[in-house]
Amino acid sequence: MWWLYLSLVWWCGTVAVAAPGISKWVCPEIAEEPVVECNCDVPHTLRCTGDKTALDIIGQKLLSLNSSISVSLLDCTIQNVSTISGPLLEGIALKGLVISSGEIKEIHGMAFGKLAAPLKALGLPSNKLVTVPTHALRFLSGLNRLDLSTNKLRKLESQNFKGLENLSYIDLSNNEILRIAPNTFSHLLHLRVLRLQNNRLTVSALFTLNTLYSIEDLDLSSNYLDGPLDSQTLPNIPFLQNLQLSHNSFSSIKMGALEGLPNLQTLSLHGNQIDVLEDHAFLYLSNLKQLNLSSNRIVAVSGASLDHLKNLIELDLSSNFLRAVAADLLTPLQNLRILRLDDNEISIVSSDAFKMGILLERLTLRENPLNCDCNLMDFAYWLSNSTIPKEDKKSVVCATPPSLENGILIEIPSNELQCGHQEPLLSPLNMPVRAHIHLRSFSFDGSKIVLEWYVEEEAIPYTCDALFVYEEDGSKEVLLESNPLKCNSSNLKDPRLLDVTVPNSFELSLGNRYRFCVVLLESATRSDELSLALGCSDVLPLLPNAPHKRAKPSPTAPTIQTTFTSDGTLTVNVDVNRSENCEVHLALFQTKGALYQKKVMKCRNDRYIFENLDEDVYTLCINLLKPNNNRDFKNDQKTQCVRVTKQQSTQMIQGGSLALIFALGSIGVFLIFAVQKCFQKSRVGRSQCFISSEEERPHHNRYVKLQATTKV
Ligand SMILES: *[C@@H]1O[C@H](CO)[C@@H](O)[C@H](O)[C@H]1NC(C)=O
Ligand SMILES: *[C@@H]1O[C@H](CO)[C@@H](O)[C@H](O)[C@H]1NC(C)=O
Ligand SMILES: *[C@@H]1O[C@H](CO)[C@@H](O)[C@H](O)[C@H]1NC(C)=O
Numbered sequence: 001m002w003w004l005y006l007s008l009v010w011w012c013g014t015v016a017v018a019a020p021g022i023s024k025w026v027c028p029e030i031a032e033e034p035v036v037e038c039n040c041d042v043p044h045t046l047r048c049t050g051d052k053t054a055l056d057i058i059g060q061k062l063l064s065l066n067s068s069i070s071v072s073l074l075d076c077t078i079q080n081v082s083t084i085s086g087p088l089l090e091g092i093a094l095k096g097l098v099i100s101s102g103e104i105k106e107i108h109g110m111a112f113g114k115l116a117a118p119l120k121a122l123g124l125p126s127n128k129l130v131t132v133p134t135h136a137l138r139f140l141s142g143l144n145r146l147d148l149s150t151n152k153l154r155k156l157e158s159q160n161f162k163g164l165e166n167l168s169y170i171d172l173s174n175n176e177i178l179r180i181a182p183n184t185f186s187h188l189l190h191l192r193v194l195r196l197q198n199n200r201l202t203v204s205a206l207f208t209l210n211t212l213y214s215i216e217d218l219d220l221s222s223n224y225l226d227g228p229l230d231s232q233t234l235p236n237i238p239f240l241q242n243l244q245l246s247h248n249s250f251s252s253i254k255m256g257a258l259e260g261l262p263n264l265q266t267l268s269l270h271g272n273q274i275d276v277l278e279d280h281a282f283l284y285l286s287n288l289k290q291l292n293l294s295s296n297r298i299v300a301v302s303g304a305s306l307d308h309l310k311n312l313i314e315l316d317l318s319s320n321f322l323r324a325v326a327a328d329l330l331t332p333l334q335n336l337r338i339l340r341l342d343d344n345e346i347s348i349v350s351s352d353a354f355k356m357g358i359l360l361e362r363l364t365l366r367e368n369p370l371n372c373d374c375n376l377m378d379f380a381y382w383l384s385n386s387t388i389p390k391e392d393k394k395s396v397v398c399a400t401p402p403s404l405e406n407g408i409l410i411e412i413p414s415n416e417l418q419c420g421h422q423e424p425l426l427s428p429l430n431m432p433v434r435a436h437i438h439l440r441s442f443s444f445d446g447s448k449i450v451l452e453w454y455v456e457e458e459a460i461p462y463t464c465d466a467l468f469v470y471e472e473d474g475s476k477e478v479l480l481e482s483n484p485l486k487c488n489s490s491n492l493k494d495p496r497l498l499d500v501t502v503p504n505s506f507e508l509s510l511g512n513r514y515r516f517c518v519v520l521l522e523s524a525t526r527s528d529e530l531s532l533a534l535g536c537s538d539v540l541p542l543l544p545n546a547p548h549k550r551a552k553p554s555p556t557a558p559t560i561q562t563t564f565t566s567d568g569t570l571t572v573n574v575d576v577n578r579s580e581n582c583e584v585h586l587a588l589f590q591t592k593g594a595l596y597q598k599k600v601m602k603c604r605n606d607r608y609i610f611e612n613l614d615e616d617v618y619t620l621c622i623n624l625l626k627p628n629n630n631r632d633f634k635n636d637q638k639t640q641c642v643r644v645t646k647q648q649s650t651q652m653i654q655g656g657s658l659a660l661i662f663a664l665g666s667i668g669v670f671l672i673f674a675v676q677k678c679f680q681k682s683r684v685g686r687s688q689c690f691i692s693s694e695e696e697r698p699h700h701n702r703y704v705k706l707q708a709t710t711k712v
């Protein structure tokens with residue numbers, strides 16, 4: 001109703017401005033308490049409230065007014081009136097009239113018969129009309145706008161708007177209309193806008209809209225329309241530009257839907273139950289500029305379902321169940337500028353979805369469970385270089401992995417977009433490191449796996465909490481098994497050494513690659529939240545007693561350079577950048593595991609040459625030793641190994657790419673070198689130590705809390 005109101009105000013305002021010779025308009029004083037009270041909030045507009053005698057009093061007053069005080073719009077709210085019987089406002093020239101009582105059921109045929117000038121706009125909203133007051137309306141041949149919204153109309157008859165050839169706007173919303181007789185609108189050749197929202201129309205009632213020859217704007221939202229939206233759901237409406245079908249129950253969009261609407265530019269299907277968009281669904285809607293499919297059940301937009309929408313500018317797919325954004329979505333939409341994807345289940349944006357050259361002006365992705373791993377790198381790059389507003393860029397927020405939860409994608413350094421952590425919620429891989437626990441040895445005799453962990457002093461006393469095993473799966477790691485773990489450091493002979501036997505129930509396969517992690521609860525620390533300690537191994541292949549390659553190269557580590565030439569000469573250059581006078585211990589193993597030779601070298605700029613090597617492949621293991629400080633051999637030992645192959649060209653081995661083994665004892669080689677913790681308190685030298693980068697993760701207290709309350 002407000003729109004009629006507004007449009008009348010606008011219209012009358014225009015009239016007022018256009019009327020010459022009127023310098024200042026004065027609001028006529030009409031007040032006769034309690035029966036009527038009027039005021040003017042804009043010129044030429046009189047708003048009145050009163051009882052059933054109000055209209056008579058207003059009519060008399062207006063007649064007696066000096067003709068220079070013209071009222072164009074009269075808006076009356078009257079009480080206790082259910083019938084408008086005689087002629088109203090006799091002799092008064094009005095452009096617009098609105099009468100609401102909340103009660104009017106009946107309007108006498110002569111009600112508008114004595115108005116002095118042709119009424120342009122009539123509003124009878126919020127009454128109880130059961131039928132269109134056809135007889136009363138026939139005197140209003142100049143009527144341009146008619147508002148019968150919020151009444152009790154049940155059906156429209158073909159004679160209802162007879163003689164109202166100049167109608168351009170009809171509002172019939174919020175009624176109970178079930179049926180529309182054929183030809184109800186056929187003579188309204190100027191009709192542009194028809195509001196039928198919030199009625200009881202079913203799809204079978206729509207065929208009589210086939211005579212809307214001139215209509216541009218049709219609102220059918222909130223009706224009882226259901227089933228698939230197909231080519232015949234609406235008849236031919238050649239000039240229709242704007243169609244509202246929101247809040248109905250359409251279930252899908254068939255190929256070639258709405259064939260009879262070749263000029264459609266805006267279509268809203270918000271709030272239906274659409275789950276499938278058939279291929280070529282929009283075959284006949286190539287002029288569409290705005291498509292609103294929000295709040296449906298769309299799981300995927302695939303193949304050719306959005307084909308033909310080459311003029312589409314704005315697409316709203318928010319509040320659906322989309323899981324991924326793929327190139328299929330955007331490729332056909334050459335002119336798309338605004339894309340809304342909020343509140344879906346999108347975790348993946350494929351790397352080819354947003355290519356350079358897509359000129360989106362808006363893109364919103366709020367409330368999606370984005371998984372910020374390496375697969376999002378291209379998207380992140382596109383996003384940060386795109387010209388969409390900052391607020392949109394910031395709407396792209398990660399949900400997983402936990403370490404990146406709530407992180408704004410464009411603010412995450414690309415090296416943190418990593419693959420390999422698939423079970424984020426339970427992954428200890430993302431936990432803060434409170435104290436170092438290192439895997440000291442790993443023994444597998446073919447049936448039983450025993451892990452020996454070294455626990456640093458600051459974590460003692462502790463109790464055990466859980467054991468996790470991750471399996472490497474392509475480029476990812478998935479949580480394979482987890483088990484509660486029982487122990488109490490007070491009962492151990494040396495609480496720094498913790499033996500854990502992997503339960504037989506864990507289904508590990510020979511040759512596959514696993515990472516083992518233990519979680520300890522430090523009983524001595526102050527706060528519960530911070531009392532978890534974690535240790536993880538590197539990814540280890542499950543092979544009995546074999547040296548293994550490390551899974552993930554770390555970019556920062558000391559440089560060991562090897563050259564293994566075809567004449568059997570292996571040259572090892574060491575340059576571990578340490579200020580202290582440390583030593584590097586080398587051990588060279590034959591393929592079968594026998595120790596071939598050992599050698600102690602200096603950390604700085606040292607070289608050693610192994611000669612006359614007759615096998616093609618050796619394993620070279622190195623370890624650091626800080627001499628003269630040999631007090632605790634158990635302290636933080638880490639041995640790194642690498643395979644060297646004959647005839648390889650010069651190879652730069654970054655410490656991170658060295659293989660790491662723990663199973664030397666069982667092949668008869670005792671390779672324990674005392675290594676001073678080179679990354680003790682000061683972390684300056686950390687990158688020079690053979691420490692796996694996985695153990696050094698930033699703190700995420702939120703996650704720890706979760707872990708602490710989600711006991712495994
Ligand atoms: C009507 O208004 C005009 C101009 O404001 C004034 O000259 C005239 O006297 C008024 N007539 C009456 C009956 O008030
Ligand atoms: C409307 O009618 C009711 C009873 O019929 C009465 O109580 C009330 O005062 C009336 N209101 C007006 C504004 O006349
Ligand atoms: C209908 O509108 C046209 C143009 O606005 C006008 O010329 C014509 O007089 C109107 N018809 C009636 C019956 O008022």
Ligand SMILES: *[C@@H]1O[C@H](CO)[C@@H](O)[C@H](O)[C@H]1NC(C)=O
Nearest residue numbers: 246268270292294314315316
């Ligand atoms: C789609 O329709 C919904 C509901 O009317 C509205 O909130 C949303 O803004 C519309 N989207 C666009 C792009 O207009």
Ligand SMILES: *[C@@H]1O[C@H](CO)[C@@H](O)[C@H](O)[C@H]1NC(C)=O
Nearest residue numbers: 356357381382384385386387
């Ligand atoms: C970033 O986008 C601009 C255009 O918006 C383009 O010219 C430029 O090449 C892009 N930068 C890169 C690195 O692709």
Ligand SMILES: *[C@@H]1O[C@H](CO)[C@@H](O)[C@H](O)[C@H]1NC(C)=O
Nearest residue numbers: 462463487488489490491523
């Ligand atoms: C661990 O054992 C010690 C000594 O037996 C005991 O006092 C302590 O309560 C135990 N801790 C836990 C958490 O059970």
Ligand SMILES: *[C@@H]1O[C@H](CO)[C@@H](O)[C@H](O)[C@H]1NC(C)=O
Nearest residue numbers: 575576577578579684685688
């Ligand atoms: C070695 O480390 C020191 C201090 O950490 C640094 O200043 C120096 O540049 C490093 N040298 C090399 C060759 O990396």
